[in-house]
Amino acid sequence: MKKIIAFTLCAFTSGSIFAALPPLTPEAQEAKILADAKTAYAGRVGAFQLCQAINKVADQYRVPGTPAPAACTAPPPFVAPGAAPAAAK
Secondary structure, three states: OHHHHHHHHHHHHHHHOOOOOOOOOHHHHHHHHHHHHHHHHHHHHHHHHHHHHHHHHHHHHOOOOOOOOOOOOOOOOOOOOOOOOOOOO
16 A cells, blocks of 8 residues: 555656646756767766776786787867867968
8 A cells, every 4th residue: 555655656756757847048058069079078087097007907917928908099178169279370
């Protein structure tokens, strides 16, 4: 009985979760795009650092005569989206 009551309560209160939100303002949209780009860049940097750590451990246990682990490629510097570099005239 408690499960049925809990399910019913959750079903009725979850309707507000699916309510439509108003569209973002242009400033909020730009902030969201910048935050998404920073998050994606942080993921690339994290993957690079993980690759370096894996290679460091692999070098410690590598048997002489076996090939070295693949080199890690560093991500390029962060560039904010929409910020085009100034064109030289």
